[in-house]
Amino acid sequence: MLSEFDPARPGKAYYDLGPITGALDGVSGDVLCCINNGAGPSVLLLGGVHGDEYEAQVVLRRLAASIAPEAVTGRIIIAPSINFPASEKGRRLSPFDGQNMNRVFPGKTDGTPTERLAAFATRHLFTAVDLLIDVHAGGRDVSVVPHVFGFSTASSKVGSEALTRLMEAWGYRFIQHVDGIRETACGAAKEMDLASIEVEGGGGRMQGAELRIMEEGLLRGLAAFGVLKPTLPPASFAGVHVTAGPEGQYLASAPGLVEHLVGLGDEVSPETVVARIHPVAGADAQPRPVRSPVPGYVLRQTEHAFVMPGQLIGNVGTPLSR
């Protein structure tokens, strides 16, 4: 592994995130893979911002190993586990500082380990590419239907029309439209006029089918961007554009055990009983029905059977008329 980072080095190179980022004062970390093959588009695949979002990390490590430089036109940089201190413990947050990496961007070069890793990504990786693809998953708390969302500015190399076409190329059923948060990786990219796509799907469960959906979406997206030779037939978009604000969340009104009556991706209306909360004590066995707050599609569900009042049970995305 190389310890001097050079994003333009021809061919495939592996770097050690420990010494090149200085995040843990030179202690060895996870790999960063950089593949260069001539002139062309450039992309960064970022995984493991949250250490418990396992699917993304497995898929990106597999892509780094399997993509041959000859299949690339331009540059692909892959960081399977950018928050490696958290990933190495199987946890969402770094054991060194407990910070949520997706709230510390653009990071600080003299900050905590999490801030230093974020700063390295912002300063050295974001500046080396035309597009950021930040791959997340539900983590241990929620399961998420596969979907993508993206951000660009009027000055981004990949403009908003091109970004929408790219997201449609993923072949997923849902494209979400959200207001970005500045302190996320995608938010910091937007501040630098770098276009980004955030990928979601799965939920810390490591289902083979969900890993496959994630990998195939990325392969289709990279091919549509022109940075990777196509290996799959292109998907024609037949999905839905949705918004997913707080009005679509359904929360527990009482402590109890959640029984989900709909599945991820199911279409629901305000008449639909999406879940029931069963009491955990007392002679009354009557569960409380939970109805969908809005018409739309189920995007997320809690992975926790036991909930307390106010805790998220799920959320529904509302179709956008376009």
Ligand SMILES: [Zn+2]
């Ligand atoms: Zn995440």
